[in-house]
Amino acid sequence: MATAGERPGGSGGGADGTGGTGGAAGAPFLAWLRSRGGFVHADIDLFADMGGGDRGVVARADIAKGENLVIVPTDCCMHLPADESDLSDPAPRAARHLVTSSPRPSPFLGSVLMVMSELAAGRDSPFSDYLAALPDDVNCVLGWSQAEKDELKGTTIDDSTQRSAGEAYASEVAPRVAARPDLWPPAAAASAERAAPAGTKTAGGSGGLDGLREFLRVASLVQSRAFHMEAQNWITGVREEGTELFLIPAIDMINHSTDPARRNTSLHKFDVRMEVEVDGRNVVFDAFFAMKADRDIRAGEQVLHTYGDLSDAQLVQTYGFVDLGPGGDPGMSDRCVGIMPSWCRRTGLSTWDLEATQV
Incomplete structure (x- = not known):
């Protein structure tokens, strides 16, 4: 169970000069993504071990504001269009x-x-x-x-x-x-x-x-x-009713933070043909997702963005974690939900004695 904005699962990977490989599955994944036109910054580890069975994306060297972190063509995504x-x-x-x-x-x-x-x-x-x-x-x-x-029962996520x-x-x-x-x-x-x-x-x-x-x-x-993205015809650009879901390789490995001060990147979707500078060369993408460094990122710092303005109740229900704030201190979280004792024990939050509150 991830408890601090981290998606659970997987073992951490080492550094190989082209992003963390994440063990047996990581290297083939990175090779696959690149073969499909994707890009991952050479100085980020997609499979960093965050402890407790969790993993995250971590900078292995200083990254300057404005540098591209990940670019994923839409053809790499698993998506059911309208x-x-x-x-x-x-x-x-x-x-x-x-x-x-x-x-x-x-x-x-x-x-x-x-x-x-x-x-x-x-x-x-x-x-x-x-x-x-x-x-x-x-x-x-x-x-x-x-x-x-x-x-x-009786909590805000009943x-x-x-x-x-x-x-x-x-x-x-x-x-x-x-x-x-x-x-x-x-x-x-x-x-x-x-x-x-x-x-x-x-x-x-x-x-x-x-x-x-x-x-x-x-x-x-x-x-x-x-x-979750607003439905849109990629050819005409016309927005349609409803929502479309995208599984976006590599980008879906970046963890969430409720704290804006900790976040250092954001997701952007481009539906027009565009030339982007990647590793000192210009590459043309038709439609793609991209994440840039929104500020300077220090070596060893986790790459974080936001999954949306979600309460702790919504985070638990959807992702299986609560954001404990900087340093993993429960007291730093100003949005609480009544969590049953067995879940607290499994996630190491036995010190929490929370009552159901309005989030």
């Missing part, structure tokens, strides 16, 4: 089917289904090196056991009135998976070796409990890593 004409090349296998299906799934469930399909494809997926670099587990509320969720993930899986996910075994092979779900959270059950459907396990894991990944 229109079939906006599919990336190559597109995830299930993307075209999901975009044209009726009824179309919500942006969130569509993204989860898309990622499940790519995971099932294994090394045949054009995104396999990216998926292999993602954490195995994300401890957001979506994956908690029912007993753990029961302890949320979700007892919401439909359970098992019901959503049985009614909206399992029927789609069963109808297209070519996109979601039953064998892939059946071979999943991940343990389901205690107390979860499925009402049936393709893959049974194994399918639900994989759904919960992938849904947690999408919930904790996807960026």
Whole structure:
């Protein structure tokens, strides 16, 4: 469980002169990203070990304000667009089917289904090196056991009135998976070796409990890593109703801080052809995401941005952490939520004695 604005999972990696490799999955991921036109500053480690099983992005040398930290072409992203004409090349296998299906799934469930399909494809997926670099587990509320969720009752993150993930899986996910075994092979779900959270059950459907396990894991990944963007036609530039979700490789590894003084970068999306200086040379990008150093970043400093103006309750529910402020001092956080004792024990916050408060 990450507790200070850090996305959980994965082991730290060493320095190799081209960004931290993050162990076995890191080097192939960086090679894949560069082969797809992406850029990562040579002096940042994408897989720095932050302790406690968490990882973050850290500067390995001083970086000046204005330098590009990460550039990711939109074709590198896993994304389910509003229109079939906006599919990336190559597109995830299930993307075209999901975009044209009726009824179309919500942006969130569509993204989860898309990622499940790519995971099932294994090394045949054009995104396999990216998926292999993602954490195995994300401890957001979506994956908690029912007993753990029961302890949320009476707090600002009580979700007892919401439909359970098992019901959503049985009614909206399992029927789609069963109808297209070519996109979601039953064998892939059946071979999943991940343990389901205690107390979860499925009402049936393709893959049974194994399918639900994989759904919960992938849904947690999408919930904790996807960026929400206003829907827009990339060709015409016309803004459309709704929200689109993007899984943005490398950029989704940068952690959050509630404190503006600690943040040193921000996310920008460009939908026009643009020439950008990268490593002393000009490179043309069509549509891309970019993060620059908003101020000078010192060697050893973590690269941080914001996931939005979110309360601690929203951070726990969506990402599985609370922002403890500078130095990890709970007293520095001015936004608190009543957190049940077992979660406090797991995250080392046993000294907190919080009551449910309005955030």
